[in-house]
Amino acid sequence: MDNMGSQTATAIAHPNIAFIKYWGNRDEKLRLPMNGSISMNLRELSTRTMVTFDTALPRDIFDLNGVRQSGEALKRVSEHLDLIRGIRGYSPRAHVLSENNYPADVGIASSAAAFAALTVAAVRASGIEMAEKDLSRLARRGSGSAARSIPGGFVEWMRGNSDADSYAHSIATHDYWQLTDCIVLVSTDKKKSTSTEGHAAASASPIQAGRVQDAERRLALCRNAIQQRDFSALAEVIEQDSNLLHAVTMTSLPAIYYWLPVTLEIMNSVRDWRKAGIPAAFTIDAGPNVHVICEKNYEESVKVRLQKISGVQDVILAHPGEPAHLG
Numbered sequence: 001m002d003n004m005g006s007q008t009a010t011a012i013a014h015p016n017i018a019f020i021k022y023w024g025n026r027d028e029k030l031r032l033p034m035n036g037s038i039s040m041n042l043r044e045l046s047t048r049t050m051v052t053f054d055t056a057l058p059r060d061i062f063d064l065n066g067v068r069q070s071g072e073a074l075k076r077v078s079e080h081l082d083l084i085r086g087i088r089g090y091s092p093r094a095h096v097l098s099e100n101n102y103p104a105d106v107g108i109a110s111s112a113a114a115f116a117a118l119t120v121a122a123v124r125a126s127g128i129e130m131a132e133k134d135l136s137r138l139a140r141r142g143s144g145s146a147a148r149s150i151p152g153g154f155v156e157w158m159r160g161n162s163d164a165d166s167y168a169h170s171i172a173t174h175d176y177w178q179l180t181d182c183i184v185l186v187s188t189d190k191k192k193s194t195s196t197e198g199h200a201a202a203s204a205s206p207i208q209a210g211r212v213q214d215a216e217r218r219l220a221l222c223r224n225a226i227q228q229r230d231f232s233a234l235a236e237v238i239e240q241d242s243n244l245l246h247a248v249t250m251t252s253l254p255a256i257y258y259w260l261p262v263t264l265e266i267m268n269s270v271r272d273w274r275k276a277g278i279p280a281a282f283t284i285d286a287g288p289n290v291h292v293i294c295e296k297n298y299e300e301s302v303k304v305r306l307q308k309i310s311g312v313q314d315v316i317l318a319h320p321g322e323p324a325h326l327g
């Protein structure tokens with residue numbers, strides 16, 4: 001295989017917004033999560049990645065949005081390619097060309113789409129046939145949440161007992177429930193703290209044990225809310241889950257405060273709107289931006305309300321997305 005010359009493939013993947021969040025690993029290297037999680041893929045946002053294995057290349061090259069990467073970013077991509085080279089049993093270096101159609105490192109979990117697209121493209125370029133479950137397991141090794149960007153629509157990543165059974169599957173297709181994620185950008189600054197650091201710090205918080213212990217209950221509530229298309233049940237559980245994650249980050253060692261004052265203002269506004277009858281709920285990942293989940297019929301009115309809040313820079317609407325696929 002080493003004399004194969006060059007082999008190329010392109011894949012497209014969407015990021016996802018977690019309704020029940022992953023935070024903390026029980027095995028950092030294998031990225032085995034402390035708890036299962038549930039998310040929705042985001043159709044309008046995507047990462048397109050082309051991988052070319054080339055026997056003539058002396059080392060891996062990684063270009064992201066037209067900028068040649070080095071240091072930690074290149075290392076993470078190279079290590080992920082090593083896993084695929086290991087499975088295939090061959091060693092050519094690769095040129096990875098990746099483009100996001102949305103800002104990276106702002107808490108929209110760009111690493112999820114990045115590692116899902118990289119996995120699908122690199123596996124295909126190396127000529128391996130792999131089931132969705134195994135692509136998801138492999139994507140998980142690059143970034144935990146990437147496991148959930150492999151299947152489509154509404155997705156559950158099972159905690160599992162080991163590497164073999166910790167993968168994600170679709171619990172409802174993208175057209176099952178017309179929801180919108182109104183992504184409220186309040187800051188496009190580069191993240192102060194990476195999620196890898198956050199996962200590592202989580203166990204120092206005394207809140208983490210309770211969050212993890214209660215996860216099966218929240219997962220069941222969220223799964224049922226999706227299956228029944230029950231917005232008020234969904235709203236209650238996703239807000240509680242998001243608050244639990246942030247209670248952990250704020251009490252980790254070192255503590256991480258992801259929110260800005262405007263983040264809290266949006267959270268309070270969303271709760272007031274829901275009391276007034278608008279089906280909207282918030283969830284926040286590892287950053288200050290807020291994801292306001294609402295029923296699609298209300299997306300324009302929610303967007304207009306959000307844009308009136310001072311400090312809101314932009315509102316991007318995203319709908320349930322399809323699985324990662326070759327492009």
Ligand code: PMV
Nearest residue numbers: 018021022144145195285286
């Ligand atoms: O996949 P990571 O290591 O970037 O972690 C993602 C963590 C959260 O976005 C905060 C939660 C989640 O489940 O996506």
